Amino acid sequence: MTIKVLTNVRADAVFLDLWIRYYGAIFGRENLHIMLDGDDWEPQSDLTGTNVHVVKDLPRDRARLDNQTAAWQSRAANWFLKRGARAVLRTDIDEFVALDPAVGGDLPGYLAALGPEDRVAAFGVDVVQGPQETALDQTRPILAQRRNAVITHEFTKLVAVRQALRWRSGFHRGQHVPVDVRQGLILFHLAMFDEDIARQRIRDRGLIAGDPSQSTHITGRLARFDEIRQTSPLAYDDVAGSAWTQMMQSVASPTGPHVGRIADGNLPRGYHVLLPDRFAGLLPAARSAG
Numbered sequence: 001m002t003i004k005v006l007t008n009v010r011a012d013a014v015f016l017d018l019w020i021r022y023y024g025a026i027f028g029r030e031n032l033h034i035m036l037d038g039d040d041w042e043p044q045s046d047l048t049g050t051n052v053h054v055v056k057d058l059p060r061d062r063a064r065l066d067n068q069t070a071a072w073q074s075r076a077a078n079w080f081l082k083r084g085a086r087a088v089l090r091t092d093i094d095e096f097v098a099l100d101p102a103v104g105g106d107l108p109g110y111l112a113a114l115g116p117e118d119r120v121a122a123f124g125v126d127v128v129q130g131p132q133e134t135a136l137d138q139t140r141p142i143l144a145q146r147r148n149a150v151i152t153h154e155f156t157k158l159v160a161v162r163q164a165l166r167w168r169s170g171f172h173r174g175q176h177v178p179v180d181v182r183q184g185l186i187l188f189h190l191a192m193f194d195e196d197i198a199r200q201r202i203r204d205r206g207l208i209a210g211d212p213s214q215s216t217h218i219t220g221r222l223a224r225f226d227e228i229r230q231t232s233p234l235a236y237d238d239v240a241g242s243a244w245t246q247m248m249q250s251v252a253s254p255t256g257p258h259v260g261r262i263a264d265g266n267l268p269r270g271y272h273v274l275l276p277d278r279f280a281g282l283l284p285a286a287r288s289a290g
Contacts, residue, residue: 001112003027004080006090008069010037014201015093015190017045022096022284024050026107027089035072037065066169073171078164087111087162090171094191097122097159098282103184110185117163120180121173121259122187123244124155125275129195131229136194138286143279146193148228151236151243152270153259155189156181168255176256183244188283192224197286231266233274243271 005023009016016034023032029049036043036054055072059065077088089111091097099107114120130148137145157172158165165174173179192198202219243262250257262270 001086001108002031002084003108003111004031004033004077004085004088006033006035006073006076006088007093008035008037008073009043009093011041011205012093012201013044013204014197016043017288018190018284018286019091019093019096020045020047020050021288023089025284033076035069035076037069063169070167070169070171074166077161077167081162081164087114087160089160090167091157091159091187092171092189094189095155095157095159096188096190096283098186098188100184100186101278101282111160114160114162118180119158119161119163119165119174119177120182120185121156121158122160122185123181123183123240123247124152124157124187124189126150126152126155126189126224126270127193127275128224128228129193130233136197136286140285141281142190142193142283142286143188143275144281147275148233148272149188149236149275150224150228150267150270150272151240151262151265153247153261154269155187156247156259157187159187160185173256173258179248179250179257179259181244181247181259183240186282190283192221194286195222195225198222227267228272231272233272234266236273236276239271239273 005027007019020029020032032050034050034052036052037058039054039056058068073090077090080088089097099105099110127146127149129146133146133148158174158177165177167174246262247259249260251260265271
């Protein structure tokens with residue numbers, strides 16, 4: 001049973017190492033496929049045993065870049081499926097898919113048990129450092145220290161497939177693929193899980209030639225720390241069911257349905273929640289003990 005795991009990355013010293021450690025421990029480094037955006041930067045992470053694909057001459061404008069990246073990774077996923085992979089899991093470099101412990105079992109078993117035509121979205125949880133959460137201890141599990149998050153359609157993304165598809169720009173959905181959100185399959189988005197790390201990541205990316213559309217997009221998300229400070233979190237289990245129901249109400253478009261939005265959140269983009277204790281060990285420490 002082979003499950004391939006795909007991502008793409010450019011000038012990211014923060015999350016590439018974590019992504020490799022996390023998914024490599026679960027699926028084996030030999031099943032990780034990392035698309036490097038451009039050859040004008042040198043990754044500092046240990047890529048030993050992984051499959052690295054350097055894609056040159058991609059556009060720097062964010063919209064065009066996202067579209068071409070989605071096309072490249074769709075072709076890769078379809079190639080793996082055609083040649084016998086049981087499933088393909090695809091995430092951004094700062095996205096970590098895990099099973100809710102309440103579901104039971106493990107992630108490889110869950111993905112292997114998907115139906116042969118399944119193309120499923122994970123339940124989007126945007127982890128954001130809260131005002132009472134102190135400086136990160138990088139030797140302790142991340143979710144043991146970061147409990148504030150937003151359940152949101154923004155990161156409820158189509159991540160696991162057993163059938164060919166064409167991902168749309170940004171990987172939020174597939175072209176003409178019905179919405180199928182699995183509440184127990186959780187995507188933890190970590191770009192804002194620590195304010196110091198988020199700001200350092202922006203500075204690091206600024207050292208690599210790019211396009212203003214990239215920096216504007218990333219810097220704009222720093223406002224999410226204030227968003228969290230200005231609301232009180234709800235209990236995750238109290239609102240997760242309602243969030244799932246609303247996100248399953250797909251929104252039609254000419255290229256296929258979008259995940260529905262949460263209309264009654266305590267934030268415009270969803271529910272600010274406190275993650276339950278059972279999530280504390282789902283993700284590793286930010287840095288390897290070695």
